[in-house]
Structures are given as C-alpha cells and as structure tokens.
Amino acid sequence: MxxxxxxxxxxxxxxxxxxxxxxxxxxxxxxxxxxxxxxxxxxNSQRTGRDVCYKLNKMGFKVNETDIFTCAMATARYLASKKENGTAYVIGEGGLLTELYNAGYSIVDDQPDYVIIGEGRTIMLESVDKAINMIMKGSKLIATNLDPNCPMGEGKYRVGCGALVAMLEFATGIKAFSVGxxxxxxxxxxxxxxxxxxxxxxxxxxxxxxxxxxxxxxxxxxxxxxxxxxxxxxxxxxxxxxxxxxxxxxxxxxxxxxxxxxxxxxxxxxx
Incomplete structure (x- = not known):
C-alpha cells in the first residue's frame, strides 16, 4: 500500500x-x-489533548492523546519558536492555558508580549477592555483561530474565537495573527x-x-x-x-x- x-x-x-x-x-x-x-x-482551543482523547475513547475510538493536535498546541509551539519564555495575557480556557505553560510561557495581566484569544464560554467585558489597552500599548494580538462561530448541535451555534477577535481588531485597528x-x-x-x-x-x-x-x-x-x-x-x-x-x-x-x-x-x- x-x-x-x-x-x-x-x-x-x-x-x-x-x-x-x-x-x-x-x-x-x-x-x-x-x-x-x-x-x-x-x-477548538478549549480542551487539552487529554480531555479530547477521553471524549473520543468514551465514544469507542481507540486513540491516544498523541493522536490529537489542537490550534492551542499549534499556537503555543509557534510562539515559543519566535520568543522563548515569553509572556501572554489570555482570553480562553484550560486547553490554551495548558499548552502555553507547556511551551514555557507565563500568564500575566500587565505588559504581556502577546494577547492571545481562544474560545471561551464565560468571557467578561472587563477582560476585553484589558486586552484592548494592552494591544494599544504594543502587545501583539494572536488568535488561535478565526472561526466566527462554533456549532453546538441541533442547529445551534455559539460565538467563535473569530468573532471576538474581530471586535478587538475593530477597537484597536490592529489585525490579529492566527495559527489555526x-x-x-x-x-x-x-x-x-x-x-x-x-x-x-x-x-x-x-x-x-x-x-x-x-x-x-x-x-x-x-x-x-x-x-x-x-x-x-x-x-x-x-x-x-x-x-x-x-x-x-x-x-x-x-x-x-x-x-x-x-x-x-x-x-x-x-x-
């Protein structure tokens, strides 16, 4: 073959x-x-590879954690290749935070090298305001992906990473770089x-x-x-x-x- x-x-x-x-x-x-x-x-940057693997195993897929590659993994590895031991302000969830930690990044809320946007179900406007001010002061805007929405099944959708990124781009005049x-x-x-x-x-x-x-x-x-x-x-x-x-x-x-x-x-x- x-x-x-x-x-x-x-x-x-x-x-x-x-x-x-x-x-x-x-x-x-x-x-x-x-x-x-x-x-x-x-x-989807929300879940870790281990979380995704657990979900797939429950459905009957005989797969391992090493069979999963998320946009959070890609983002973290890319940024680590550009700046070792960098800092980031993150709007996102556990999957993205875990991969950034694994790549040697520190999560901060003051003068980060990067503002990184992933999916999130409980995003607060206060976090968005912080991100806008950081970007205006020189932090680079990174998107894990630019999907405008995420399907939830039964014809329902929720806001995607791309929709949130578009708001930040409009507010700051800065275009995001996406790795997904x-x-x-x-x-x-x-x-x-x-x-x-x-x-x-x-x-x-x-x-x-x-x-x-x-x-x-x-x-x-x-x-x-x-x-x-x-x-x-x-x-x-x-x-x-x-x-x-x-x-x-x-x-x-x-x-x-x-x-x-x-x-x-x-x-x-x-x-």
Missing amino acids: KKKGFLIDMDGVIYKGSEPIPGAVEFINGLKEKGLPFLFLTN KPSPIMMRMARKALQLTTDETVMIGDTMGTDILGAGSMGFTTVLTLTGVTKKEDLGHFGYSPDFIIQSIKDLLNEDLFNQVIGGRVMADIW
Whole structure:
C-alpha cells in the first residue's frame, strides 16, 4: 500500500455532539489496525489533548492523546519558536492555558508580549477592555483561530474565537495573527508530526473555508464530507474544490474508494 497519512477534523466529521457519526469508529480504529498514521486536527482551543482523547475513547475510538493536535498546541509551539519564555495575557480556557505553560510561557495581566484569544464560554467585558489597552500599548494580538462561530448541535451555534477577535481588531485597528486552520503553520506542523511529505498527506474535513482551503493550499489530497457544515449546494460559492466529496466518513470503509483516496485519483463526486 502506498504510504499515506491522514489529518482529520472532528466535529461534523467523526462525531456530532456526543454521538459518533455512523462508520467513524470503524474507520478510525481501522487506520490504527493498518498502522496508517493520523492526527485529529481541531480549531477548538478549549480542551487539552487529554480531555479530547477521553471524549473520543468514551465514544469507542481507540486513540491516544498523541493522536490529537489542537490550534492551542499549534499556537503555543509557534510562539515559543519566535520568543522563548515569553509572556501572554489570555482570553480562553484550560486547553490554551495548558499548552502555553507547556511551551514555557507565563500568564500575566500587565505588559504581556502577546494577547492571545481562544474560545471561551464565560468571557467578561472587563477582560476585553484589558486586552484592548494592552494591544494599544504594543502587545501583539494572536488568535488561535478565526472561526466566527462554533456549532453546538441541533442547529445551534455559539460565538467563535473569530468573532471576538474581530471586535478587538475593530477597537484597536490592529489585525490579529492566527495559527489555526487554514493557516499553513498548523497544517505544516501536523504534517511534520506525522513525518509525511506533501503528497503523502490526506485531509478529511467538513468545512471548505478551513479544512479544505488550508489543506488544498498546502498541496494535500482533500476529502470533503457532507455530514458537517458544508452542503453540496454550497460548493458553487467557492473558487476552489476538494479532490473528493463523500456523503459520510462511512463511505471510506469501501475499499475501492479508500484505495482511490490513497492513490490520489481525483474524482469530483463519489456517492
């Protein structure tokens, strides 16, 4: 079998809410059995890799903490490569704070090197005011991702990191730098973590503007699944397209289709 590895989005691809998408458990556990490398890529910075792994294990996925790669991890590692032992003021939750600590960063509330924005369910306006003043005084504005909203299931959404960042950008006149999908920084880090080349990397995702755009720009093989936010009728709005379109990750249990993806034979529609 030609060497391939997979970068896989989670929400809308392998599960919705607390329920796995049919066929997802069999597909992921099958990758493990075949010894094919993969990483779950998520733009959610709230939870640690251990937290995410626990959730997946409860659903039946036989995965480890090392199979998880979050935008919080990408952000922390990127900043550590630019400034060792830096300081940050953070609007976000445990996943982001943990990764920054692991990268050698100190969390402060006065003259930080960076103001870092992640997801948060209990953001106070006082924190936003502090962030604005820090940015105006020279702290650099970093976003873990620019997703405008986050799906919660049952057709409900909550405010995403990108919406909060947009408010800070408007208030300060400073544009944020983002490391999360579709940034090539996160995509490249994930590929290197799997020790793959560009043509050995396959991205499976449900979002055109993050998963497919980011992976396609890197030259990865892209697979769009229609179980998440993107529907078939949406595709005409984009100036780019995935290499493969599938109804569900369950379709990849079909050996012929799986081998087509592995082989990189592009097919516009597969049903």
